[in-house]
Amino acid sequence: MxxxxxxxxxxxxxxxxxxxxxxxxxxxxxxxxxxxxxxxxxxxxxxxxxxxxxxxxxLSAHGALVTETGERTGRSPxxxxxxxxxxxxxxxxxxxxxxxxxxxxxxxxxxxxxxxxxxxxxxxxxxxxxxxxxxxxxxxxxxxxxxxxxxxxxxxxxxxxxxxxxxxxxxxxxxxxxxxxxxxxxxxxxxxxxxxxxxxxxxxxxxxxxxxxxxxxxxxxxxxxxxxxxGILPMHCSANTTGENTAIFFGLSGTGKTTLSADPKRALIGDDEHGWGSNGVFNFEGGCYAKLIDLSEEDEPAIFGTTRRFGTVLENVVLDSEGVPDFHNTSKTQNTRGSYPIEFIDNRTGDSKGGHPQNVIFLTCDAFGVLPPISRLTPSQAAYHFISGYTAKVAGTEIGVKEPQATFSACFGEPFMPMHPGVYADLLSDKMAEHGSTAWLINTGWSGGAYGEGNRMKIKYTRAMLNAALDGDLDAVDYITDGRFGFEVPTSCPGVPSEVLQPRTTWTDGEAYDATANKLAEMFNDNFKRYEAGVSPAVNAAAPAPVE
CATH class of the missing domain: 3.40.449.10 (Phosphoenolpyruvate Carboxykinase, domain 1)
Incomplete structure (x- = not known):
């Protein structure tokens, strides 16, 4: 019984x-x-x-529940x-x-x-x-x-x-x-x-x-x-707001959705899944599922604080001899995770909702090191890059493989999108046009060279560029149009050295930059061939063009 x-x-x-x-x-x-x-x-x-x-x-030394997922430490697509x-x-x-x-x-x-x-x-x-x-x-x-x-x-x-x-x-x-x-x-x-x-x-x-x-x-x-x-757009994105100024952040895993949306000056709406409806943006979830690899209190204090609370669940995180999480230990997986209720983030909206976004951010972690750290996109470019859903990662599954690998995931969440990407792209374009949203592409990846030669973009620079975009501080600065990708790249940004903004100048070998950038442009074009017939001529024209 x-x-x-x-x-x-x-x-x-x-x-x-x-x-x-x-x-x-x-x-x-x-x-x-x-x-x-x-x-x-x-x-x-x-x-x-x-x-x-x-x-x-x-339980960890701080009271978080620590669990293991066994052989499968990520999704099984x-x-x-x-x-x-x-x-x-x-x-x-x-x-x-x-x-x-x-x-x-x-x-x-x-x-x-x-x-x-x-x-x-x-x-x-x-x-x-x-x-x-x-x-x-x-x-x-x-x-x-x-x-x-x-x-x-x-x-x-x-x-x-x-x-x-x-x-x-x-x-x-x-x-x-x-x-x-x-x-x-x-x-x-x-x-x-x-x-x-x-x-x-x-x-x-x-x-x-x-x-x-x-x-x-x-x-x-x-x-x-x-x-x-x-007529509601579901989005694989994070979102935050000041109450009057709302932003959404699209990006694949590891590009910074959770990190960048947890901003002390802006209230978090949510870190991963949202809808954009007639009343604005609303969170699908009641919590966050943060990647914890290399988490530090200095760079991500809000997320770090959640790992020290009873109620948080840590997946595949290694504890030291004192029961303290070692977020740099990847012996179980690089995809260490923490789930916690959104109430564990003090700076959040009370109802997990926000207005219509003034800014739409596309995040990429470009391990090739050729995309600008921040760019302003035209509406056609926004549609192109939303459908492309680009990021790059370093191959780590085979010994000796150091070449970055391009990853394209339509709508920055293709595994979760049952309908054709064009359905979601059309909804995004319509809503951005209706509400006058500005699109930005932010590269949280490498600068000064590809992975193995350059360095990961400093998070303090990324935050400074993001805040400048959201606060309108980039509205009046001068821009240079990237001849290969067509982006508008600002020539100055508060809190960021000007040379960081132009990726070619950060490389010691300009010809190597050109060759790598052309290679990435060709990858974009090869990937987009499967969508060409279903988009407008303007969106197709937003494709990058290799420069000889």
């Missing part, structure tokens, strides 16, 4: 504002017949205590599938990113997940929302068999108050069984891991991976199909 604990919820121990009511219905509607105890809507503090007592993790069925088939941009599976495969794997969850000694359920604008919020339910994953879900999504909980009826459910591994050959999958979204059933099933980010990104993908049909 199974019991159900915590149906009215425990007292909120971390000041996160949650009041937890009795859930409507039980797990039987999913076919789950629990063998053990079921914990409904527990506060993060209670979940963390359970995680420690169950051996799922341990090759194991993500969408059920191809009539309600969404024509909306999905099928291909290498959005891979189809059939209903039979989903139902077979779902049955295995349900059986597995039913046999566990405990299950943990959270009723939450995705979206701080409750006129567009998606009510979700997350069912886990680890207390720490349930803590992650509670940290990352919107925690309802008592009134909102009373109205909560889940419209999408995540069945999360990270320790259940598929048999790839028998089950017709690519590996033991699977993330399958079924829009008709309004369910996500996840198995074979303990990486917690799969939970939040699966729901992000759902929002990216639902919202464009309502």
């Amino acid at each position: 199974n019991s159900q604990k915590g149906q009215r919820g425990a007292a909120e121990t971390l000041g996160m504002g949650g009041v937890h009511g009795t859930p409507s219905g039980d797990l039987g509607k999913y076919g789950i017949t629990p063998s053990g105890e079921v914990y409904w809507n527990l506060a993060a503090g209670d979940l963390i205590n359970l995680a420690v007592s169950r051996g799922e993790g341990k 090759n194991d993500k599938f969408i059920v191809d069925e009539a309600t969404v088939s024509d909306d999905i941009n099928w291909g290498d990113v959005n891979v189809s599976t059939d209903l039979g495969t989903f139902e077979r794997m779902r049955a295995k997940v349900v059986d597995y969850l039913s046999a566990q000694d405990a299950l943990f359920v959270q009723d939450l929302y995705c979206g701080a604008d409750f006129s567009e919020a998606l009510p979700i339910r997350v069912i886990n068999h680890n207390a720490w994953h349930n803590t992650f879900a509670r940290n990352m999504f919107i925690r309802p108050d008592e009134e909102q909980m009373a109205d909560h009826t889940p419209e999408f459910t995540v069945l999360h069984a990270p320790h259940f591994e598929a048999d790839a050959e028998v089950d017709g999958l690519n590996s033991q891991c699977f993330v399958i979204v079924n829009y008709a059933a309004k369910e996500v099933i996840i198995g074979g991976t303990r990486y917690a980010g799969e939970i939040k990104k699966s729901i992000f993908s759902v929002m990216n199909l639902i919202l464009p049909k309502k």
Whole structure:
């Protein structure tokens, strides 16, 4: 006989504002017949205590919960599938990113997940929302068999108050069984891991991976199909505001979305996922999921402070002999992460919302070292670079490989975008035109040479350039048009040496710069060929042109 604990919820121990009511219905509607105890809507503090007592993790010297994800320390894009069925088939941009599976495969794997969850000694359920604008919020339910994953879900999504909980009826459910591994050959999958979204059933099933980010990104993908049909732009971006001046920051992982949006002079709206609707920008999430590699208190004091609080979950972070996190230790992975409720950032908006953005920032970490540290873009260039979604990283998987690798991810989040990139690009262009937004490209990568020769751009310079753009201090300065990429590059910026602004002058070998810059321009053009037919002549004309 199974019991159900915590149906009215425990007292909120971390000041996160949650009041937890009795859930409507039980797990039987999913076919789950629990063998053990079921914990409904527990506060993060209670979940963390359970995680420690169950051996799922341990506390750091400062009280953060430290966990490990095992072999998979990041997302598994090759194991993500969408059920191809009539309600969404024509909306999905099928291909290498959005891979189809059939209903039979989903139902077979779902049955295995349900059986597995039913046999566990405990299950943990959270009723939450995705979206701080409750006129567009998606009510979700997350069912886990680890207390720490349930803590992650509670940290990352919107925690309802008592009134909102009373109205909560889940419209999408995540069945999360990270320790259940598929048999790839028998089950017709690519590996033991699977993330399958079924829009008709309004369910996500996840198995074979303990990486917690799969939970939040699966729901992000759902929002990216639902919202464009309502004229709302879903965005893989961070956002902050002064109240009257709002900015959004697009960028792939490691480009600085979380770091640069945590600004002491501007209130944080959110660090990763947002919507741009008729009322302005709103956060999808109730927390942050920060990369912690090389985190320092000096450069990122707000984020650093969250790692020393009970309620934060640290993934794959190595502790020293005193139990203190060593953020420079990458022996487990370079993708060390920390999840924490947004309330752990003191300087934030109270409602996770902001106005229509005056500035749209595209962040790139250019390991080739050729893009200017800041550039102003025309509307056509903004559309081109939004669709391109460029960054570059250094190959670290093979010994002796030092050449930077270009990475292009449409809309700065292609793995999470079920529809064609043009849908999102058109929405962005329309909203920028309607609200008079200015687009900027900021390179947080290398200067003075490519990786291995140059140096990473100093964060204090990047912040100075960003603040100058947001505050209007670059409106009246002189600009030089880059002959290769067409960007408008400022000749001066408060707090930044003028020579830093022109990347060619930072290289000791100008010809080497030209050759590398031409190579990158060709990479842009090669990548954009798959989008040429679906964009306007003006956007195609915004492509870079190699200079002889």
